Amino acid sequence: MATLYDVCKKTGFSTATISRVLNRKDVVTEKTRQIVLDAVKELNYRPKPAARMLAGQKTDTLGVIFPEIDNGFYVQVLRGIDNAAKEAGLHLLVSFYHDKAGLKETLLSLALDGRSDAIVMINIDLSDRQIKKLVNDTVPVVMIGHSAETSATFDVVEIDNTNGAASAVTHLLNKGIENILLLTGPADNFDSIQRLNGAKLAFEDAGKDFSTVTIIESNFTYEGGMEQMTDHLESGKSLPEAIFAFNDRMALGALEVLKAKGYTVPGDLAMIGFDDTESALYAGLTSVQVPMMDIGYEAANLAIRRIDAQKGNPSTLTITTSLSVRNST
Amino acid sequence: MATLYDVCKKTGFSTATISRVLNRKDVVTEKTRQIVLDAVKELNYRPKPAARMLAGQKTDTLGVIFPEIDNGFYVQVLRGIDNAAKEAGLHLLVSFYHDKAGLKETLLSLALDGRSDAIVMINIDLSDRQIKKLVNDTVPVVMIGHSAETSATFDVVEIDNTNGAASAVTHLLNKGIENILLLTGPADNFDSIQRLNGAKLAFEDAGKDFSTVTIIESNFTYEGGMEQMTDHLESGKSLPEAIFAFNDRMALGALEVLKAKGYTVPGDLAMIGFDDTESALYAGLTSVQVPMMDIGYEAANLAIRRIDAQKGNPSTLTITTSLSVRNST
DNA sequence: CACCTGCATGTAATCGCTTGCATGGCGAAA
DNA sequence: TTTCGCCATGCAAGCGATTACATGCAGGTG
Helix, strand or coil: CCCCHHHHHCCCCHHHHHHHHHHHCCCCCCHHHHHHHHHHHCCCCCCCCCHHHHHHCCCEEEEEEEEEEECCCCCHHHHHHHHHHHHCCEEEEEECCHHHHHHHHHHHHHCCCCCCCCCEEEEEEEHHHHHHHHHHHCEEEEEEEECCCCCCCCCEEECCHHHHHHHHHHHHHCCCCHHHHHHCCCCHHHHHHHHHHHHHHHHHHCCCCHCCCCCCCCCCCCHHHHHHHHHHHHCCCCCCCCEEECHHHHHHHHHHCCCCCCCCCCCEEEEEEEECCCCHHHCEEEEEEEEEEHHHHHHHHHHHHHHHHHCCCCCEEECCCCEECCCCC | CCCCCHHHHHHHHCHHHHHHHHCCCCCCCCHHHHHHHHHHHCCCCCCCCHHHHHHHHHEEEEEEEEEECCCCCHHHHHHHHHHHHHHHHCCCEEEEEHHHHHHHHHHHHHHHCCCCCEEEEECCCCHHHHHHHHHHCCEEEECCCCCCCCCCCCEEEECCCHHHHHHHHHHHCCCCCEEEEECCCCCCHHHHHHHHHHHHHHHHHCCHHHHEEEEEEECCHHHHHHHHHHHHHHHHCCCEEEEEEHHHHHHHHHHHHHHHHCCCCCCCCCEEEHHHHCHHHHCEHHHHHCHHHHHHHHHHHHHHHHCCCCCCCCCEEEECEEHHHHHCC
16 A cells, blocks of 8 residues: 555655646656656555545545436436546445435535535435535536426536427327327426427427317326326227327336227327337337436536536536337337 | 534544544543534534545445446346445445456455445456455455356355246246246356256256257347347247246347237247346236345445454355246246 | 552544645846 | 746645543542
8 A cells, every 4th residue: 555655755756746746737847757657656556535535625526316216217327427427537426315304414425524526416306495505515516307496506407308298299290190198297297397398389380289189197107107098098088099108107007008908009099108218119119218328428527527617607408309219109 | 614623622522532422432421422412413513534534444435336237227236235325324436337447447446545445346247366356355345146156255145046047937837838948148147057057957846857948048138039039930940838038138029029920928928037127017027036126235234244344254145036927927 | 548440531643645835946137 | 157037846734533542530449
């Protein structure tokens, strides 16, 4: 375990000079730099993060906070973040949060205690004000997705829900399908609201009447999709020409019920999901594809840039989706 | 940002005493403890991790290393690890590794540089010797799954591949199905080897002849499953009564091909997968369920226990699987 | 009453690095 | 040649905890 002092002894330079060489800050002679670097290599010297943190207030660490939800594509986001972090030579301190108390503690620990240089958080159900108060400007925060409130507080990376949903609906309209059933998420869910709006816009853009559309609220789960589909069928209402579920899980749940009832897709009706998960791929479900890795990557880069960049106005990055067309439409 | 000294000033005690109270080590008067704790609360004092690390060699951090593979259930493992870490008040430093060089660097950084107190790693393709050399006994290491070499070096948490596969095969045998096709992973893959062995054992236990079984090697991917299935069908060979794929992806790939050819499952043949992923659930595929969260949880706990426990012999924990029976059989 | 013991608390060194300020040497200007 | 300024480097003070070791005060003992 060579320390900075060992390098000093070997080279005859002071700790200051060694540190300068290693941190690419001030100026040092090219010759000096070489001597130091050689010694560092020879001694196999590695600066201790703990000491660096204490003295320099730099952790070389990016904090990441996820909701404790069983959500397959969070790994994708995480990988994107990891890629960006690796490029910047940062480590990742990851935390799932179970409840608000835990989240607050995590935020304090990552920010105030100085465990990280920046934080990326996803869909947190804490208000911007609360977060800001906790973090207290100690480190920059980037949000992936956000709540209904306009986020003028932090940098945000979000999915283009509106256009994503619009593209799905347009895809149907182009096929001459207008009798559509929308299986949405909770009414107060921001993603759901935006997607609903996108669907509406697609109708308007096409000059069609959106009021013919049936809207059924569900909860983004497989079971929710099954239930709503079952209810709809049992209520004796007619089958729509197409169902656009606001995520794949609900789509697959509905699909399951339809199949059980003997309906075929896309024979009897078309079906579109959102997220384009692996399951959608395997089920041949047309779905709005969301580039999760990109989102993570962009969010992390935004955060990393904020670390030494002067404060600027919060920016919002909207990631575009694309439609993965498969057998279900 | 109150520091230890602020607490000293407020209470009149020395840093040593404050530290003792906070770390529950030596003895302090109950009265003193209360005074200190009150002051800590009032000042809203939080020990700085960096300082603690430097002085105390404790990081309160668990290192986690994953292969850079797009594998949905790694999140599950991670959540399990996170749960255990939270219970122990530890943070998670997560890293995906892309190549061996990156992995080595990560190991050095987590272990030698003192960024973590223990490491949990998954399916790493570095030999135990190499890892041991890098980590150099600075922190305990727990492996989830392992390579073919017997791991007498580290604690290991592994899936009960043998019994898992055996239960799947027995399930089929119990239905009177003996004409089985096994879709395995790469021949040198340890999981695959064990699963193959389990299948064989099931036949032997039932007093049946394993040599009637057809074995086709694939690569654990959806596409691999499709290809092998296609080849098999096109080669004009007869359809087996059942296919047991060594993971869900291959099973779903094969299923896709069979459906396209007009075969029905379980009408024409039965199908079983391994892993019991979400996709298997949605596809109604019978599958060997692996409790990924438990694995993560147990591995993390093993690692955490090793942090202050004296070195003992490496232990191996085998996590049992269960069979999720669905429509495909 | 002097002395020893033991326990609660204090003293101060230490962990390994960063960084503001001091310093010294050397070339350019006078 | 002397003086000034600049630039590469050194000095030393932190950063905020932990922890051996020292200390002092209590009560118990002979």
